[in-house]
Amino acid sequence: MEKEPSVTPEEQKQRLMDKGVYTEEAVTILASPRELYTYWRDPTHFKFFTDQLESVTPISETRSHWVWKTLKGAKTVEWDSEIIQDIPHSLISWQSVEGSDVFHSGSVEFVELPYSRGTMVKVKLAYDLPAGKLTDLLEKMLGESPHRNLKINLYKLRELFEAGEIATVEGQPAGNRREHETKTALH
Amino acid sequence: MKAVCWEGTKKVEVQRVPDPEILNPRDIIVKITSTAICGSDLHLYDGVIPSMQKGDILGHEFMGEIVELGPSVKNLKVGDKVVVPFNISCGHCFFCGRQEYSLCDNSNPKPELADKLYGHSGGGLFGYSHMYGGYAGGQAEFARVPFGDVGPLVVPKGIDDDKVLFLSDIFPTGYMAAVNCNIQPGDTVAVWGCGPVGLFSIASAFLLGAERVIAIDNVPKRLQLASETLKAEVLNYDEVDVTEQLNLMTGGRGPDACIDAVGLEAHGTDLYSKYEEVKMGVKLATDRPIALRQAIQACRKGGTVSIPGVYGGFLDKVPMGAAFAKGLTFKMGQTHVKKYMPILLEHIISGRIDPSFLITHHINIEDAPNAYKTFHDKADDCVKVVIKNMH
Numbered sequence: 001m002e003k004e005p006s007v008t009p010e011e012q013k014q015r016l017m018d019k020g021v022y023t024e025e026a027v028t029i030l031a032s033p034r035e036l037y038t039y040w041r042d043p044t045h046f047k048f049f050t051d052q053l054e055s056v057t058p059i060s061e062t063r064s065h066w067v068w069k070t071l072k073g074a075k076t077v078e079w080d081s082e083i084i085q086d087i088p089h090s091l092i093s094w095q096s097v098e099g100s101d102v103f104h105s106g107s108v109e110f111v112e113l114p115y116s117r118g119t120m121v122k123v124k125l126a127y128d129l130p131a132g133k134l135t136d137l138l139e140k141m142l143g144e145s146p147h148r149n150l151k152i153n154l155y156k157l158r159e160l161f162e163a164g165e166i167a168t169v170e171g172q173p174a175g176n177r178r179e180h181e182t183k184t185a186l187h
Numbered sequence: 188m189k190a191v192c193w194e195g196t197k198k199v200e201v202q203r204v205p206d207p208e209i210l211n212p213r214d215i216i217v218k219i220t221s222t223a224i225c226g227s228d229l230h231l232y233d234g235v236i237p238s239m240q241k242g243d244i245l246g247h248e249f250m251g252e253i254v255e256l257g258p259s260v261k262n263l264k265v266g267d268k269v270v271v272p273f274n275i276s277c278g279h280c281f282f283c284g285r286q287e288y289s290l291c292d293n294s295n296p297k298p299e300l301a302d303k304l305y306g307h308s309g310g311g312l313f314g315y316s317h318m319y320g321g322y323a324g325g326q327a328e329f330a331r332v333p334f335g336d337v338g339p340l341v342v343p344k345g346i347d348d349d350k351v352l353f354l355s356d357i358f359p360t361g362y363m364a365a366v367n368c369n370i371q372p373g374d375t376v377a378v379w380g381c382g383p384v385g386l387f388s389i390a391s392a393f394l395l396g397a398e399r400v401i402a403i404d405n406v407p408k409r410l411q412l413a414s415e416t417l418k419a420e421v422l423n424y425d426e427v428d429v430t431e432q433l434n435l436m437t438g439g440r441g442p443d444a445c446i447d448a449v450g451l452e453a454h455g456t457d458l459y460s461k462y463e464e465v466k467m468g469v470k471l472a473t474d475r476p477i478a479l480r481q482a483i484q485a486c487r488k489g490g491t492v493s494i495p496g497v498y499g500g501f502l503d504k505v506p507m508g509a510a511f512a513k514g515l516t517f518k519m520g521q522t523h524v525k526k527y528m529p530i531l532l533e534h535i536i537s538g539r540i541d542p543s544f545l546i547t548h549h550i551n552i553e554d555a556p557n558a559y560k561t562f563h564d565k566a567d568d569c570v571k572v573v574i575k576n577m578h
Contacts, residue, residue, distance in 0.1 A: 030281060163277035163293040165211045172323045172331060173204040175192030175242030
């Protein structure tokens with residue numbers, strides 16, 4: 001299933017930049033654009049490299065329901081997301097559907113590098129509320145640094161593809177006076 | 188199990204902690220038979236490496252017997268005797284593909300601080316701060332080894348631990364320092380620091396064909412090992428002006444390559460070094476590059492400065508002008524241990540080198556806190572401490 005490109009990447013970025021929170025990150029992974037695209041295209045894969053995600057449920061070929069954990073407390077943030085542009089092995093962009101509490105849009109681009117140097121995975125994300133002002137809840141969902149969360153999640157994606165598992169120290173022994181175990185992300 | 192835990196600056200304790208478990212499919216668990224205290228552990232002991240936490244299990248030079256394998260590990264079996272590299276490598280990323288194992292992209296679960304401080308994070312290390320992953324170390328009865336199918340080197344069962352234990356770090360580290368010198372026939376190599384890494388740098392420089400090696404330190408026992416065991420020429424920096432002397436010894440040309448096997452906590456006799464010790468003491472500086480400064484000054488034009496000594500932060504008064512004017516090459520970094528293990532095991536088995544020559548202390552794990560102090564103070568002629576009889 002392929003949709004005609006409706007916006008250029010520049011327009012996409014401009015559109016995202018106009019919104020409340022915008023973040024952009026890139027990581028290079030030793031895998032083909034086809035493998036990465038295919039993995040990303042299935043929303044049920046996101047739980048393997050995104051700590052902040054509570055659940056995601058596919059609704060149709062292009063639409064899915066996303067539930068996000070928040071930093072503190074039991075409340076979650078959720079929305080339906082619709083793929084608005086889909087160029088196999090190259091680009092996917094999406095946005096929350098009309099009437100969602102949160103406006104979210106994003107895109108991922110897969111650019112193959114020469115001489116088997118892997119594939120650049122370039123991700124852009126934006127969040128806002130229709131009213132225009134970030135609520136406490138949304139801030140709690142994004143944490144102090146949405147940029148950092150995105151980066152760590154992309155590292156995890158790289159670990160999955162290259163190492164076949166995600167590096168961890170959670171559950172290892174430590175001395176008795178350990179005060180806290182630092183985590184990679186805020187959640 | 189018993190484990191040596193970091194509890195703050197100049198404070199290590201042996202504690203009872205839970206045994207490690209397999210956490211990922213490529214993990215293995217090693218029952219440790221020998222483990223050593225490294226000179227770089229003393230930087231942790233001194234509290235000059237950021238991001239340590241109370242309760243961190245120390246140790247990154249260890250070997251033992253495999254007692255458990257994760258479901259994805261197919262190339263090893265329970266009962267294998269292995270030496271474990273101090274750095275953790277996934278084996279499949281861009282950097283591991285180039286045998287730059289210490290730069291592994293996928294083995295540090297906490298890359299944020301290094302990303303911020305250094306631009307990019309290196310791979311994970313055992314027992315060496317949370318910036319390097321926060322992995323529990325190997326000064327313990329057991330250790331979990333992530334990506335166990337990549338790093339650990341299986342060694343012959345009959346061989347004495349003392350001969351192969353240092354393949355985990357200091358022998359490859361000294362060897363890579365010498366490899367980085369790009370030694371040519373007739374070359375003179377100067378080595379700052381005759382601690383374990385310096386001593387292995389000297390031995391490796393000779394293995395790689397250096398004509399002369401000049402070793403610099405001020406500790407009599409260490410200078411003695413360098414000159415008597417390894418046949419290096421030696422300079423005591425308390426007694427001579429090192430750069431002047433090196434110049435005289437090399438006919439005014441300077442050593443072809445200079446190895447800084449000291450790193451961020453160098454001691455010196457010049458004015459800068461006193462000033463820097465004070466600055467570092469009150470946290471106004473992170474590192475004091477005294478050996479590095481001399482190495483740059485002494486090195487011949489077009490020569491190489493090779494740095495196995497650890498640096499952590501920012502350096503003051505590094506003579507970049509001299510380095511530029513003389514067209515020097517700098518080579519440095521954490522050792523790609525796995526790359527050098529097989530050739531060095533070969534050297535050991537063939538009898539060309541017996542790395543156990545520098546061991547001065549064998550201890551039980553209970554004595555580790557005292558041994559840290561002894562090693563730190565360079566007391567009791569301490570050069571290298573090996574911990575045995577853990578169980």
